[in-house]
Amino acid sequence: SQQGEEDPQALSIQEGENATMNCSYKTSINNLQWYRQNSGRGLVHLILIRSNEREKHSGRLRVTLDTSKKSSSLLITASRAADTASYFCAPIYNTNAGKSTFGDGTTLTVKP
Amino acid sequence: KAGVTQTPRYLIKTRGQQVTLSCSPISGHRSVSWYQQTPGQGLQFLFEYFSETQRNKGNFPGRFSGRQFSNSRSEMNVSTLELGDSALYLCASRPPSGSYEQYFGPGTRLTVT
Numbered sequence: 411s412q413q414g415e416e417d418p419q420a421l422s423i424q425e426g427e428n429a430t431m432n433c434s435y436k437t438s439i440n441n442l443q444w445y446r447q448n449s450g451r452g453l454v455h456l457i458l459i460r461s462n463e464r465e466k467h468s469g470r471l472r473v474t475l476d477t478s479k480k481s482s483s484l485l486i487t488a489s490r491a492a493d494t495a496s497y498f499c500a501p502i503y504n505t506n507a508g509k510s511t512f513g514d515g516t517t518l519t520v521k522p
Numbered sequence: 523k524a525g526v527t528q529t530p531r532y533l534i535k536t537r538g539q540q541v542t543l544s545c546s547p548i549s550g551h552r553s554v555s556w557y558q559q560t561p562g563q564g565l566q567f568l569f570e571y572f573s574e575t576q577r578n579k580g581n582f583p584g585r586f587s588g589r590q591f592s593n594s595r596s597e598m599n600v601s602t603l604e605l606g607d608s609a610l611y612l613c614a615s616r617p618p619s620g621s622y623e624q625y626f627g628p629g630t631r632l633t634v635t
Contacts (some may be wrong), residue, residue, distance in 0.1 A: 452626030
């Protein structure tokens with residue numbers, strides 16, 4: 411399978427805490443993206459990290475990529491109730507630029 | 523710019539019927555992809571269209587088909603509906619610059635009874 415696999419499946423934290431979710435994939439990638447989905451809605455692109463990058467920041471988001479371990483992590487710092495959503499990683503492989511393969515996602519619940 | 527729009531937002535059909543869903547990408551975007559999301563199977567890629575041509579296809583039966591028009595609007599059709607086709611159908615468009623970032627619409631919730 412070429413999809414990313416997110417871990418954990420579910421995560422529940424208190425507002426203000428940090429949330430870390432992980433993604434593993436199987437073969438060499440061109441880049442990897444993270445998306446957020448609020449319940450029953452479309453996905454929103456959060457951040458893209460290229461295969462030659464190791465870390466990227468966007469506001470309260472920090473993404474790391476370890477190509478030797480074929481894994482990525484998404485850290486959300488100082489979480490808010492509005493961060494409650496499902497988070498998906500999407501590895502992009504060289505031969506399927508227009509096709510994103512998503513795992514089952516991590517469901518994050520941030521309690522106020 | 524207006525975002526990706528999908529119509530209808532909700533749909534109820536009975537088994538054996540067919541359905542057509544519509545997706546209008548962001549102005550200037552020429553790539554449109556379709557995904558099916560169900561609680562059991564997660565988010566699965568259906569197909570991608572670019573300049574009216576199908577460029578990628580997922581592992582779905584032939585009952586699922588799509589097309590893209592010259593204005594980049596896309597439709598997907600599901601014939602002989604089955605209960606298992608109940609899902610949220612999402613479309614996404616990509617800018618022409620070669621960016622990998624996809625912009626998703628709100629989805630069409632299809633219920634098959």
